[in-house]
Every structure is written in structure tokens, then in C-alpha cells.
Amino acid sequence: MNPWAATVSHELRSAGRERLPQLLLAVFIGMTAVSAFIGSAAKATVTNVYNSAAGQGLTSAPNPFGNVPALYYARNTVIYILLIGALLAVVTGVQSGMRDRRARTLDLVLTRRLSPAGYLAAKFTGISLGLLGVLAASALISMASISAVTGSIPAPGQLLRLTALFALAWIFLLFFVALGMLAGLHASSYTAALLIPIVVWSVIIFVLPLLGTAVHPVSLLNPVTPPTAPQTGIFAVTGALTGPLSLGEQFKHVASILLQDPQATGTMTGGITVILAFLAAGVTLIVLTGRASMRKELHD
Template sequence: MTTFTAGARQELLSSRRERMPQVLLAVFVGMVTASSVIGWLTNQVVTSVYDRTFAAGLTTQPNPFSAVSPLYYAKNTVIYIILIGALLAIVLGVQSTIRDRKAHTFDLVLSRPVRPASYLGAKLAGLLCWVAGILALSALISWTSISAIVGSVLSPGDTARLLGFYALAWLFLLPFIILGMLTGVYSRRETTALLVPIVIWSVVTFVVPQLGTAAHPVSLLNPVPAIASQGGVFQLANLVLGPLSLTEHFKQASAFVLGDTATTGSPLLSLVVMVAFAGCMLVVLLTTQRDRMRSPLDE
């Protein structure tokens, strides 16, 4: 077993034992399940009302759910990934490096001929495998529940789109995992290591999109991307800050993957921005210096 493989395996096992990620995991999976149940109840209630209205001759319009894509029921998962999934990724990243600093594992490992980039890369690989497992479970729940709602097994095309959406979610969570790892390495206190990335997440999720779109903060919890304001200072702010609106780009790309024809914009641009975010964060992580990793935490 290579050093990289051993490090990734150890990180995977250690992350599974942490209590806070377990709580966030339970909340995330629970919300995905609840979203499916809500979608099913909405379908049943609306269809029941429509059937009675149609039978009474009060309407000739088709059932509003008759032309809805099966993946419509997965739309709200976008918000759960942005809110709960991103926080889970941050906590995983912070605890990954803080754990090694508190136990002086960095000192022990880096006293051997092990490159910092290799060790941090192994830890990141373990965390990415853990997150991939969470998303795979969520995808299975979504696939099963949507099939139950529509009354038939999802087609291969819809299944591929659903898997593509969760692959996109994995890419979206990557920068937040790295952000947590970096603050865990660079912060002097454990509380600061957890607080700083959460503040950055809130700025990226709410402040930056609001400055460029003048959208109400509550509307940013909608899975549909916010529409940029035309003219004035908000349009200028959107041109400058638009590339930094990572969550809005995730919404944009997710809408395209899930087949939402009502959303406009370039999904390719959004994908490029997400890859660029992940690439830049990865470079910063892998260039972390040995002395920085071995710095002690303040008591």
C-alpha cells in the first residue's frame, strides 16, 4: 500500500468517526428524503383536486403535472446541497487538518520523507471519497422516490441526467472541502478555523449574488438562478462579481443538467467557473509549506 493510498484510507476512516459530520450527514439525507416526500404529496394533492375539478366540468385544461419532467422533483435538492452540503464539506475539511494539528500527526508524518502536497492530496482524496458516498446515497434516494412518484422506473436518459447532477454537486463541494482544510492549516485557533470558512460561504452564497442582482435574500434560496439587474450599479457589480457567484453558477449548471428549459444563460460558462474555482483552490492547498502545516494551535 502506497503512502498516498494509506493516507486517503486513514482520512476516510477518521472522517466517518467524527460526530458533527455525522449529524450534518443525517440532516442532509433527511432533507433529500423530505424533499421527495413533499414532491409526492404535492403531486397527489394537486392531481386529486384536478380530478375533482375536471369531473365537475369546471376546467378543460390538462393536469399541471402531466407535462412535468420527472426530474422536476429533484430541483429542491440544489438548495440542500448549497446550504447543508457546503457546510458539511467545510466541517469535514476543517476537522481533517485540525485533527492532525491537535494530535501532532503533521509533525510525525512530515518528519519522514513525505511531501506536504502528497499528504494533503491523500487527505483530500479520502474526503472526496466520503462525500462521493454521501452523494451516491442521495442519488439512490432521489432515483427511487422519483420513480415512485411518477409510477415508473426512470428512463436511462433521466437517470443519466440525475447522475450528472450529483457529479456536478461533487464538483461544487470540492472548493468548500479545500477551504475548510486551508483554514484548518492556517488558523491559530480551532474556533477561527471553523468560523472563517462559514463566513466566506455566506458571502459567496448571499452577499455576492445580491450585489450583482439586487435580489431579495430570500429569493436566493430558490433553486432558479437570480436574474441580473439591467442598468445602473447592479449591472456593473454583476459584471465584476458574477464570476465569484459560485452558488449561482451551480444553480445555472444544475438547471441545464436537470433539463429545466425555463432557465436562461450559459451552462458551459458556469461549468468553467466551477472548474476554475476548484483548480485554484487545489493549487493553493498543494503548495502549502511544511512549516505552516507543523505550526501549533494556540491554546
């Protein structure tokens, strides 16, 4: 086996042994499995309230949940990807970046025919393949859950859109893998390596959208993009500056279009471009990491 393939294989095995990523993985898979059932319970609750109001003559409007599409039941999955999935990616990346530094095996590994850039690229590839497998399993579970809730298999077009959602999630989460790896490669301690990317994640997902919009903070936990920010005043300026950097909102916007949310407007091109740009920047910084940084002493 050549050094590249051996590194990829070793990374897959090592990532599977770590307990914290295993815990986050179990939570992520579990929440994906129950996502459709949570959506179904929400629909039932609203329908009961509607039927009660209609029975008392308080409304003549049609039930807003009377005929929701099958993809409606996948909307909560978007939030689980933003929260649990991103944390899983960060922790996995940190563990990968820290593993050789803690074991002090880097010099031995690099005696093989593999440059530091090639070695780091192989490690990132191994994590990427493992994450792809996790998301593929999540997609199948989500499809099965939706089928169980609706009583029928979604149409081929809906299955294709659901597959596209998890493919987009893979690209989105790879940036957080890269963020975790960079912290693991450069931080002076394991605690700092975990804390720094989690702070960056919170800024990207929560702080930047708040700076660029006037929405209530709780609305950021909705699986759809918030209303457009006011086009005047301070939010007109901050929205233009922070909008492209709000990676979570870009992901939610593209996801809402894929899931055919009636409130979604615009196109997917801008959001996908931003996600790819973040990923390209993260991967570039990883492969540019030199041997000296990889051998930096830890102070745990």
C-alpha cells in the first residue's frame, strides 16, 4: 500500500476510535432519524389547533398544513447539520490535527515518500470520506423516516433534492473539518485547539447574521433564511459586509431552495459559491502548513 492510501486508511480507522466524535455522531444520526417525526408532530399540533378554531367558526382559511410536500419533513435536518454536524466536523478535525503532535510520530511518518502537504491532504481526504459515509447513511435514514411519516416513498425528484441537500452539507461541513484541523495543527494546547474553532463557528453561525439583520436571535435556529434586512440605516451597511461571510445563512438559503420552501427566493449560485470559497481557503491553509508548525510543542 502506498503512503497516501495508508494515510487515508489510518485516518479513517483513527477517527472511528475517538469517543467524543462517536458521541456527536450518534447524536447527529439520531436527530436525523427523528427529524421527520418531529416535523410530523408539529404538523399534527397545528392541525389540531386549526380544527378547533374552524369548529368554533373562528376561521374559514384553509389549513396551512393541509397538503405539505414530503420535503417539508426534512427542514429540521438543516438545523441539525448547522449545529451538531458542524461541531462533529470541528472535533474530528481537531483530533486529526492533534493526533500526531500528541504521539510525536510525525518525523517517523514523514520518512516515507510523502511531503507534509501530501500527508495533510491525505489526512483531510480520509476524514472527508468518513464524513461522506456518515452523510450518506443520514440521507438514507432521512428518506426512510419521511417515507414512514408520509406513508409512501417520496417522488424521484424529491429524492434527488434530498440527496443534493446532503451533498451540499458534505461540502459545508468540510470547511469545519479544515477549521478544526488548522486549530489542531497550530494551537499550543488541546483545550485551545477545541475552543478556538468553536468560537469561530459561533461567530459565523450566530454573530455575523445578527450584525447584518434586524431579526430576533431565536429566528436563527429556524431551518429557513430570515427575512431580508432593512435596506436603510446601519443594517444596510452591515448586511452588505457580513452577508457573504454568514456561511450558515448561505447554507440555509440554498437548502431552503432545494427543499422547495415557498418562502425561499433567489438562486443557489451565490450561496454555493460562498461555501466553496470557504472550503477552498481552508484546504489551502492546511496544505500550506509546514513541518515546523506540525511539530510545534504542546503545553497541555
